[in-house]
Amino acid sequence: MASIRDVASRAGVSPATVSRVINGTTPVAADKRERVLQAIEETGFVPNEVARSLFKKSSKTIGVIIPSIRNPYFTQLADVIDEAAKLQGYRIVLYNVHHDLEQERSALQMLAAANADGVIVASNNEALQEELSHYNMPVVVVDALFQTQQVNAYLYCDYYQGGRLAAEHLTACGCRRMVCIRGAQNLYTAQARYEGYRDFCREQNLEERVVECDYDFQAGLAMTEELLERFPDVDGIIACNDIVAISVYKILHKRGIAVPEQIQLIGFDDIHLSSLISPELTTIHQPITTMGRRAVEVILQKGTLPKEGRQQVFPVSLVPRETTRRKEKNTK
Amino acid sequence: MASIRDVASRAGVSPATVSRVINGTTPVAADKRERVLQAIEETGFVPNEVARSLFKKSSKTIGVIIPSIRNPYFTQLADVIDEAAKLQGYRIVLYNVHHDLEQERSALQMLAAANADGVIVASNNEALQEELSHYNMPVVVVDALFQTQQVNAYLYCDYYQGGRLAAEHLTACGCRRMVCIRGAQNLYTAQARYEGYRDFCREQNLEERVVECDYDFQAGLAMTEELLERFPDVDGIIACNDIVAISVYKILHKRGIAVPEQIQLIGFDDIHLSSLISPELTTIHQPITTMGRRAVEVILQKGTLPKEGRQQVFPVSLVPRETTRRKEKNTK
DNA sequence: CTGAAAGCGCTTACAG
DNA sequence: CTGAAAGCGCTTACAG
Numbered sequence: 001m002a003s004i005r006d007v008a009s010r011a012g013v014s015p016a017t018v019s020r021v022i023n024g025t026t027p028v029a030a031d032k033r034e035r036v037l038q039a040i041e042e043t044g045f046v047p048n049e050v051a052r053s054l055f056k057k058s059s060k061t062i063g064v065i066i067p068s069i070r071n072p073y074f075t076q077l078a079d080v081i082d083e084a085a086k087l088q089g090y091r092i093v094l095y096n097v098h099h100d101l102e103q104e105r106s107a108l109q110m111l112a113a114a115n116a117d118g119v120i121v122a123s124n125n126e127a128l129q130e131e132l133s134h135y136n137m138p139v140v141v142v143d144a145l146f147q148t149q150q151v152n153a154y155l156y157c158d159y160y161q162g163g164r165l166a167a168e169h170l171t172a173c174g175c176r177r178m179v180c181i182r183g184a185q186n187l188y189t190a191q192a193r194y195e196g197y198r199d200f201c202r203e204q205n206l207e208e209r210v211v212e213c214d215y216d217f218q219a220g221l222a223m224t225e226e227l228l229e230r231f232p233d234v235d236g237i238i239a240c241n242d243i244v245a246i247s248v249y250k251i252l253h254k255r256g257i258a259v260p261e262q263i264q265l266i267g268f269d270d271i272h273l274s275s276l277i278s279p280e281l282t283t284i285h286q287p288i289t290t291m292g293r294r295a296v297e298v299i300l301q302k303g304t305l306p307k308e309g310r311q312q313v314f315p316v317s318l319v320p321r322e323t324t325r326r327k328e329k330n331t332k
Numbered sequence: 333m334a335s336i337r338d339v340a341s342r343a344g345v346s347p348a349t350v351s352r353v354i355n356g357t358t359p360v361a362a363d364k365r366e367r368v369l370q371a372i373e374e375t376g377f378v379p380n381e382v383a384r385s386l387f388k389k390s391s392k393t394i395g396v397i398i399p400s401i402r403n404p405y406f407t408q409l410a411d412v413i414d415e416a417a418k419l420q421g422y423r424i425v426l427y428n429v430h431h432d433l434e435q436e437r438s439a440l441q442m443l444a445a446a447n448a449d450g451v452i453v454a455s456n457n458e459a460l461q462e463e464l465s466h467y468n469m470p471v472v473v474v475d476a477l478f479q480t481q482q483v484n485a486y487l488y489c490d491y492y493q494g495g496r497l498a499a500e501h502l503t504a505c506g507c508r509r510m511v512c513i514r515g516a517q518n519l520y521t522a523q524a525r526y527e528g529y530r531d532f533c534r535e536q537n538l539e540e541r542v543v544e545c546d547y548d549f550q551a552g553l554a555m556t557e558e559l560l561e562r563f564p565d566v567d568g569i570i571a572c573n574d575i576v577a578i579s580v581y582k583i584l585h586k587r588g589i590a591v592p593e594q595i596q597l598i599g600f601d602d603i604h605l606s607s608l609i610s611p612e613l614t615t616i617h618q619p620i621t622t623m624g625r626r627a628v629e630v631i632l633q634k635g636t637l638p639k640e641g642r643q644q645v646f647p648v649s650l651v652p653r654e655t656t657r658r659k660e661k662n663t664k
Numbered sequence: 665c666t667g668a669a670a671g672c673g674c675t676t677a678c679a680g
Numbered sequence: 681c682t683g684a685a686a687g688c689g690c691t692t693a694c695a696g
Binding site for chain 1 (some may be wrong): 688689690691692
C-alpha cells in the first residue's frame with residue numbers, strides 16, 4: 001500500500017503538505033493541491049488509520065459489547081446504535097462476548113488499546129464494574145444497573161413497572177393461576193421484573209408461582225416442560241423475554257394447548273419478531289430505539305453529563321396482541 | 333494511561349526490556365523481569381494495540397461485512413465466524429453495511445486502514461469486486477458469486493440444487509400450483525435458486541409462477557398479499573428464505589388459510605428460528621456453521637489456497653418439518 | 665502557504 | 681541478557 005511519503009514524492013511536496021490537503025487543516029496552494037490529489041488518485045493511497053489514530057488518540061470508533069449476537073434484542077439495539085453512530089461519523093465495533101466475563105474483559109482491553117472513543121456495554125456482570133472505570137474513555141451501560149456505579153451513564157427501562165404491567169394485564173385477562181418465568185436473579189433486569197410481578201401478586205392476594213430460566217430459546221423450551229409439570233393448572237404465563245415466550249408458545253402449541261384460550265402468554269422487550277410470529281405476541285415494550293440513540297449521544301458528549309444524570313430510566317408499556325385476551329368488559 | 337516508558341522507568345529498565353517481558357520474545361534476567369511485572373501491576377499498564385499494530389502490520393483482527401444485522405442468517409454466520417476466529421486468537425470486527433455499496437466500500441477501507449488480517453464479506457454487489465482486489469489482505473466472499481473473481485475464495489451453497497429440492501418436495505407433497513417467491517435476480521444466490529425451481533418445472537411440465545421479493549420481513553409481508561391476489565388458487569409457496577417464509581406464514585395465518593392443509597410452505601437457509609416457530613418451518617438447509625469455519629480457515633492460511641480451490645460449493649439438503657406434508661405413499 | 669523535525673507508543677535489528 | 685536507536689505512517693507545532 002502506498003504511504004503518504006510515496007504520494008509526497010510523486011507530487012513533489014512534503015508529507016506534511018499531503019496531510020494538509022487530505023485533512024483540509026491548512027490552506028494549500030492550488031497547484032500543489034492539484035498535484036497531490038493527482039498523486040493520491042494514481043497511487044490509490046488510503047491513509048493508514050492506525051497511524052492516524054496513534055497520533056490522534058481517537059479512532060472514530062464506538063465499541064459495543066453485547067452478551068449474545070443470537071438474541072434479537074441485542075442485535076436490534078446494536079443496529080440502532082450503529083445507525084446513530086454513523087450519522088455522527090463514527091463507526092461501531094461489535095463484540096459478542098457470550099455472557100463471559102473473561103471475554104468482556106478482553107473486549108474492553110482491546111477497545112481501550114484501540115483508542116476507542118467510548119464503549120456501550122450491555123452486561124450484567126457486577127464483577128466487570130471495577131474494570132469499567134480503569135479506562136479513560138466514556139462508558140455507558142445499557143440494560144443493566146449495578147450496585148456500585150462507576151461509569152458515565154446507566155440506561156435501562158422501568159423493568160419493575162414492566163413486571164407489574166404484565167401481571168396486571170394477565171389478571172385483567174382473567175388469569176388466576178399465572179406463573180412467572182423469571183430470569184436469573186443475579187441480573188438486575190430480571191430481578192426488577194420479578195419484583196414487579198411479586199408485589200402485584202401480594203397486593204392482589206394472588207399466590208406467587210415462579211420458575212427461573214435463562215434468556216434463550218433452548219432454556220425456554222426446557223423450562224416450559226418443567227413448568228407444565230409443576231403447575232399443571234396454569235392459566236397464564238409471564239415470560240422473562242420475548243424469545244423465551246416464543247419457546248413457551250412452541251411447547252404449548254406442540255401439546256395442543258390453545259393460546260390464549262387455555263393459557264395466556266405475555267413476553268417482554270417487544271423485539272420485531274414478536275409481532276411477526278403467529279399468533280402475534282403480547283408483550284411489554286422497551287423503547288430500544290430511544291435507548292440506543294441516547295447511548296450514542298452520551299458517548300459523544302464525552303461524559304460531560306452531570307452526575308445526577310447518570311441513571312436514565314426509560315418507560316415501558318403494554319402491547320396487547322394475540323396471545324392474551326381481555327375479559328369482555330369494555331368490549332362493547 | 334500508563335505507557336511502556338512509564339513502566340520502564342518505574343522498573344529501572346529500558347522500554348525494550350519491558351517489551352521483551354510482555355512478549356516473551358527474548359529471555360530477560362529474572363530480577364528485572366520481576367520488577368517489570370511489578371511495575372505493570374502497579375500502573376495497570378495495557379499495551380497500546382494501535383502502536384503495536386502500526387509496527388506489526390497485523391491487528392489480529394478479521395473483518396466481517398454483512399448486509400444486515402437484522403437478518404438472522406447473517407448473525408448466525410457472524411457468530412460462527414466469531415467463535416472460530418477466537419479459537420485462533422483473532423477477534424472479529426463486524427460491519428453492518430445495510431446493503432449499501434458506499435458503506436461496503438468504507439468498511440473495506442477502514443479494515444485495510446486498520447491493518448485487518450483479512451476480511452470475510454457477504455455481499456452481492458458486483459460493483460464491489462474491483463475494490464476487493466485493491467487491498468493486500470486476504471478476502472473471502474461468502475454467500476455470493478461474482479462474474480469476475482478476484483479474491484481468495486468464494487464460499488457458497490448449491491443454491492440451484494436447493495431450488496430444485498424445494499420444488500421437488502412441494503410436488504411430492506401434492507402441490508400442482510406452486511408459486512416461487514424469488515429474491516432479486518441481480519443476486520447470484522437468488523438467481524440460482526430460481527433456476528433450480530424453473531428447470532424442475534420445465535422438466536415436469538408445470539406452469540411457472542413467480543413473484544419477486546427482498547430478503548426481509550416487511551417485504552415478505554407485502555409480497556404475500558400480492559401473491560394471493562395474483563394466484564388465488566396457489567397450493568404451495570417456495571419462499572426465497574426463512575424470514576420471508578415466516579412472513580408468508582403470518583399472512584396465511586391471519587387470513588385463516590391452513591398450512592400445510594391448504595397451502596404448503598417451504599423456506600430456505602434453515603436458520604435456528606425456523607425450527608423454533610410454530611409450526612416448524614420446512615426448509616432447505618445451508619451448512620452455515622461449516623461455511624463460517626471454512627471462511628476463517630481460508631483467511632488464516634493467508635491466501636495460500638491454490639487457484640483451483642477458489643470456489644467452494646457446499647451442499648444443501650431438505651429439512652421436512654411441519655409446514656409441508658408428503659402425500660401418503662411410503663407412509664405405511 | 666510550506667518544509668523539517670519531533671512525536672504518538674510500541675518493536676526489533678544491532679551492538680555489546 | 682540489555683540498551684540506544686531507528687522506524688511503523690501519520691500529524692502538528694514551529695519557523696520561515
